[in-house]
Amino acid sequence: MLWVGIDVGGMSIKGGLVNAKGKILLSESVTTQPQAPQEETIGVIAELSARLIENAEETVGGVGIGIPGTIDAKRGVVVYANNIRFENVPMAASVSERLGGLRVEIGNDANCAALGEVRFGSGKGYENAVFVTLGTGVGSGIVLDGTVYEGRAGAGAEAGHMVICSDGECCTCGRKGCWEAYASATALIRMTKRALEAHPESKMAEFAQNEGKVSGKTAFLAARAGDTAGLEVVAAYENYVAEGLVNLVNIFRPEILLIGGGVSHEGAYFIDALQKIVDARSYGGARNPRVEVKAATLGNAAGILGAAALVI
Amino acid sequence: MLWVGIDVGGMSIKGGLVNAKGKILLSESVTTQPQAPQEETIGVIAELSARLIENAEETVGGVGIGIPGTIDAKRGVVVYANNIRFENVPMAASVSERLGGLRVEIGNDANCAALGEVRFGSGKGYENAVFVTLGTGVGSGIVLDGTVYEGRAGAGAEAGHMVICSDGECCTCGRKGCWEAYASATALIRMTKRALEAHPESKMAEFAQNEGKVSGKTAFLAARAGDTAGLEVVAAYENYVAEGLVNLVNIFRPEILLIGGGVSHEGAYFIDALQKIVDARSYGGARNPRVEVKAATLGNAAGILGAAALVI
Numbered sequence A, B: 001m002l003w004v005g006i007d008v009g010g011m012s013i014k015g016g017l018v019n020a021k022g023k024i025l026l027s028e029s030v031t032t033q034p035q036a037p038q039e040e041t042i043g044v045i046a047e048l049s050a051r052l053i054e055n056a057e058e059t060v061g062g063v064g065i066g067i068p069g070t071i072d073a074k075r076g077v078v079v080y081a082n083n084i085r086f087e088n089v090p091m092a093a094s095v096s097e098r099l100g101g102l103r104v105e106i107g108n109d110a111n112c113a114a115l116g117e118v119r120f121g122s123g124k125g126y127e128n129a130v131f132v133t134l135g136t137g138v139g140s141g142i143v144l145d146g147t148v149y150e151g152r153a154g155a156g157a158e159a160g161h162m163v164i165c166s167d168g169e170c171c172t173c174g175r176k177g178c179w180e181a182y183a184s185a186t187a188l189i190r191m192t193k194r195a196l197e198a199h200p201e202s203k204m205a206e207f208a209q210n211e212g213k214v215s216g217k218t219a220f221l222a223a224r225a226g227d228t229a230g231l232e233v234v235a236a237y238e239n240y241v242a243e244g245l246v247n248l249v250n251i252f253r254p255e256i257l258l259i260g261g262g263v264s265h266e267g268a269y270f271i272d273a274l275q276k277i278v279d280a281r282s283y284g285g286a287r288n289p290r291v292e293v294k295a296a297t298l299g300n301a302a303g304i305l306g307a308a309a310l311v312i
Helices: A038-054 A091-098 A109-120 A185-198 A203-211 A218-224 A228-252 A262-266 A268-281 A301-309 B038-054 B091-098 B109-120 B185-198 B203-211 B218-224 B228-252 B262-266 B268-281 B301-309
Strands: A002-008 A012-018 A024-031 A060-067 A070-072 A077-081 A086-089 A104-108 A129-134 A138-144 A147-149 A256-260 A292-295 B002-008 B012-018 B024-031 B060-067 B070-072 B077-081 B086-089 B104-108 B129-134 B138-144 B147-149 B256-260 B292-295
Touching: A002 A038, A002 A109, A002 A301, A012 A038, A012 A301, A024 A038, A024 A301, A038 A060, A038 A086, A038 A091, A060 A091, A060 A109, A060 A301, A070 A104, A077 A091, A086 A091, A091 A104, A104 A109, A109 A129, A109 A138, A109 A147, A109 A256, A109 A301, A129 A228, A129 A262, A138 A228, A185 A203, A185 A218, A185 A228, A185 A262, A203 A218, A203 A228, A218 A228, A218 A268, A228 A256, A228 A268, A256 A262, A256 A268, A262 A268, A268 A292, B002 B038, B002 B109, B002 B301, B012 B038, B012 B301, B024 B038, B024 B301, B038 B060, B038 B086, B038 B091, B060 B091, B060 B109, B060 B301, B070 B104, B077 B091, B086 B091, B091 B104, B104 B109, B109 B129, B109 B138, B109 B147, B109 B256, B109 B301, B129 B228, B129 B262, B138 B228, B185 B203, B185 B218, B185 B228, B185 B262, B203 B218, B203 B228, B218 B228, B218 B268, B228 B256, B228 B268, B256 B262, B256 B268, B262 B268, B268 B292
Parallel strands: A002 A060, A060 A104, A129 A256, A256 A292, B002 B060, B060 B104, B129 B256, B256 B292
Antiparallel strands: A002 A012, A012 A024, A070 A077, A077 A086, A129 A138, A138 A147, B002 B012, B012 B024, B070 B077, B077 B086, B129 B138, B138 B147
């Protein structure tokens, strides 16, 4: 049997035909039309699914759809998705209807990615995992006993909006001091720019010039080259990321913490530093079970695979 | 059928015979002997249970025991309990053996209290609740789908050790800036003392003198009397308590937040202020389901009732 995974993004809607081992056998992408009416977007998703099903060489058991926003997975309703302008849309039922009653499940995209990593990626074999993406924002997905924990009406699992610095930096959500405002790539870039102003002699200036901009890589490049200001920025950033991770350890004590998003490509240099802080600061120290920190491995495929995992 | 609930505290071990409605029909208390060997303490708990069972007018279905510390409830093992000096003790099996094989379950005391409130107290009728005790420290119990979530090997649900002020006040756990270091009664007393030093003219001085000490009530008494410094302390304290509560809303989005511990006796004056901040700052605002803040109602009985709820 095969399954369809659909990853609804702000730029494109990606679909893939997935087997039980988490291999994408066929994929297709269409451009997102954020201004299109809801019915049209649902039609595009159903048609993309139908084309993949047509080309499947085995029976298709269902369609899973991952969408950024507040998703009430149990009821199959998109409560609110800013990038496709959906509000209270019973998407699962609507798509299923267009596919002759085929099973359709929907979920928040970060939750899907977490599920994908646990089923097919770096979290394989673990039943309890917290997945965190460090990107423009900080997304999180929580897997408990092998299933996604999303909170009432899908409005939980927003660990990015956990305050770690009360009255600190302004967050997009309206609060001050959220983890997202310190641990996102956006925050890292802000910290890098501020350090560059204070230390124009830093190697960061050179790396930024080469890339044409200050990016999430700038401070890491400088730190790896031994630059003092770069090392300071990276240490401060790692500390903030780890503060939130240790909080999640103390709350969930999962088996594993999975780190995704662009910054996770810094690899062992970054992940090992986080592991060290998590080991040192988790409640109860060595008396309590150690929580491993690992980089997520599915990358862009996590969206399709995680969505498919909703129905596999 | 009846059940036995045992609440192991640092000062006393309390036991009660509980019915299915959460009424304590009979109770007894013995003094804790912290220096006693493990076998002796287990014997005391088993004997206390046996006496209650003997006096029961119905069959007793099992014994539940709540213990402060890290408890691996699934395996029935006390991983670490500082106040009775237990480390890796298979307490459930040992007590059961002494009671002729009767069913015995153990759990962390804060987790038990949470379960007690959900079954018989202010959380009755709710399946998803986060319970927080504001006492010497900040304890937390998490109930998801009607059962206690304790994390791997019982080492989760330590929301008191979630950092809300990175690099802030020192916490007993070794981290800096934990919620416990801002939201416990201990923290409130520290804040009150500091404010008294800065504002010796405050009405707090008078209230402290009447009580013979600065307590968790001092600032609240002054605030209720309109004292400016007292109002400031209470507002700051409420803000810190709410920071953690909003974090827990964004992570769990439960139906209800239950507040226990001495400070919760401030009643609506305190609870309403927390509700206001939780409503204003929770992620997604009014678009997401509202989380109600309520004072816990079982008080000291929560320990016995919650322990009994492990087996009811």
